[in-house]
Amino acid sequence: MSSDTLIRINRFLAQAGLGSRRGVEAAIGEGRVSINGKLLTEMGAKVDPVKDRVLFDGKEVKPEKRAIYIFNKPDKVISTLSDPQGRPCVADFLEEFSVRLVPAGRLDYDVSGLLLMTNDGDYINKLLHPSFEVPRTYLAEVSPIPNAKLLKKLERGVELEDGFGKGTEAKIPNSNRLKDADLGGRPVVEVTVTEGRNHFVKRLFSACGHPVKKLVRVEFGPYKLSNLKIGRFKKVDFRELS
Numbered sequence: 440m441s442s443d444t445l446i447r448i449n450r451f452l453a454q455a456g457l458g459s460r461r462g463v464e465a466a467i468g469e470g471r472v473s474i475n476g477k478l479l480t481e482m483g484a485k486v487d488p489v490k491d492r493v494l495f496d497g498k499e500v501k502p503e504k505r506a507i508y509i510f511n512k513p514d515k516v517i518s519t520l521s522d523p524q525g526r527p528c529v530a531d532f533l534e535e536f537s538v539r540l541v542p543a544g545r546l547d548y549d550v551s552g553l554l555l556m557t558n559d560g561d562y563i564n565k566l567l568h569p570s571f572e573v574p575r576t577y578l579a580e581v582s583p584i585p586n587a588k589l590l591k592k593l594e595r596g597v598e599l600e601d602g603f604g605k606g607t608e609a610k611i612p613n614s615n616r617l618k619d620a621d622l623g624g625r626p627v628v629e630v631t632v633t634e635g636r637n638h639f640v641k642r643l644f645s646a647c648g649h650p651v652k653k654l655v656r657v658e659f660g661p662y663k664l665s666n667l668k669i670g671r672f673k674k675v676d677f678r679e680l681s
């Protein structure tokens with residue numbers, strides 16, 4: 440077998456949906472991984488994904504192809520895979536999938552829209568890492584009615600309790616956007632931000648004196664919600680981040 444068919448064990452495990460490359464290294468350190476019956480002790484070990492038998496916690500790991508979906512998360516759904524309070528969560532929508540999908544980041548319980556779901560832990564890390572400044576675009580129904588002063592203020596930025604924050608662009612959206620997000624006829628601002636601090640968009644608007652009544656994410660990095668129906672998934676292609 441030529442050496443170029445071999446891949447590092449942490450990459451193999453991450454591709455199989457068992458966590459990020461860093462995350463699976465911890466599992467290797469804890470002695471939870473074996474290759475061909477031998478407990479793994481070395482981080483840099485390589486495997487042949489076709490020939491070698493890898494066990495994780497005693498269960499055979501099958502290499503899995505990368506899968507990426509966009510999900511239109513309804514509001515009143517938790518964007519994690521379980522909820523200690525027993526509220527509806529994203530896992531309730533995943534029963535039809537044999538691949539193990541994990542959400543790339545979070546949306547608040549009362550926020551709907553684009554949640555990217557993938558089995559590629561490394562891609563999730565990249566999408567969420569602050570250094571990539573991945574743009575996220577939201578439609579925010581606000582009160583009182585938005586005006587030019589609000590748009591300027593959002594783009595200029597405001598002081599929040601955990602530091603300065605701003606939108607990279609703020610505008611009144613076109614009517615197609617509003618139709619897609621079921622917001623036709625409402626006082627809505629379209630804002631793009633490049634960070635994912637907790638409740639960031641709601642806090643930006645509140646600090647500008649226009650609290651959010653409803654929030655929908657319509658774009659995340661290279662992916663768009665378009666007219667995907669609430670509660671539905673759409674398979675999308677992998678896009679490298681620029």
Ligand code: URA
Nearest residue numbers: 546547638639640641
């Ligand atoms: N900003 C918020 O306030 N909430 C979200 O869910 C996402 C961004």
